[in-house]
Amino acid sequence: EAGVAQSPRYKIIEKRQSVAFWCNPISGHATLYWYQQILGQGPKLLIQFQNNGVVDDSQLPKDRFSAERLKGVDSTLKIQPAKLEDSAVYLCASSSKGQTPTDTQYFGPGTRLTVL
Amino acid sequence: AQKVTQAQTEISVVEKEDVTLDCVYETRDTTYYLFWYKQPPSGELVFLIRRNSFDEQNEISGRYSWNFQKSTSSFNFTITASQVVDSAVYFCALSETFSGGYNKLIFGAGTRLAVHP
Numbered sequence: 001e002a003g004v005a006q007s008p009r010y011k012i013i014e015k016r017q018s019v020a021f022w023c024n025p026i027s028g029h030a031t032l033y034w035y036q037q038i039l040g041q042g043p044k045l046l047i048q049f050q051n052n053g054v055v056d057d058s059q060l061p062k063d064r065f066s067a068e069r070l071k072g073v074d075s076t077l078k079i080q081p082a083k084l085e086d087s088a089v090y091l092c093a094s095s096s097k098g099q100t101p102t103d104t105q106y107f108g109p110g111t112r113l114t115v116l
Numbered sequence: 117a118q119k120v121t122q123a124q125t126e127i128s129v130v131e132k133e134d135v136t137l138d139c140v141y142e143t144r145d146t147t148y149y150l151f152w153y154k155q156p157p158s159g160e161l162v163f164l165i166r167r168n169s170f171d172e173q174n175e176i177s178g179r180y181s182w183n184f185q186k187s188t189s190s191f192n193f194t195i196t197a198s199q200v201v202d203s204a205v206y207f208c209a210l211s212e213t214f215s216g217g218y219n220k221l222i223f224g225a226g227t228r229l230a231v232h233p
Contacts, residue, residue, distance in 0.1 A: 040226075042224050101148070105163070
């Protein structure tokens with residue numbers, strides 16, 4: 001079974017530029033998560049989708065971050081415009097149902113973003 | 117508020133030593149789940165174990181063991197006879213249930229384990 005795929009793996013941009021990350025979850029997984037992991041910290045949930053609907057985006061900086069999951073499969077996370085403090089690894093994860101804590105989250109390799 | 121504390125930022129051991137990674141959590145929920153994930157240098161978080169709050173039995177899987185103590189709100193992870201391949205960052209996490217019955221994970225800051233030959 002293929003795991004969670006993410007691209008690109010690395011991205012370097014100047015501040016105030018825009019950037020987009022892509023995630024393809026495990027086939028059949030209804031729930032998709034985007035996390036931000038700043039160096040030296042644990043992952044922090046930005047947004048959670050159940051199929052193509054958002055169930056939690058309370059920690060997403062909505063003035064600059066946006067995400068969508070069209071057709072309930074792939075997802076993109078966009079930052080516009082980027083700030084220096086957005087430098088982090090952006091992790092995508094998926095789980096089969098999402099409505100039970102016994103539902104294991106499987107993570108992709110992440111996209112490392114550097115904002116100069 | 118839900119919180120996970122991993123007080124050890126970095127641990128360095130020599131191969132074959134035993135090592136324990138500490139995890140302390142705070143929650144108002146009566147039912148909750150705790151997790152450990154491993155993050156090797158490749159960056160991908162790998163699920164290791166899930167434990168529910170009703171099951172305080174210790175668990176052993178090969179060289180890995182977990183000690184859950186509800187009385188002290190701790191869920192510690194021990195690696196016996198450590199190996200170089202165990203070098204990684206280890207995260208403890210707590211599930212939080214929110215509206216609609218959905219769950220999200222609250223992660224600790226992680227402990228970086230370096231195992232030297």
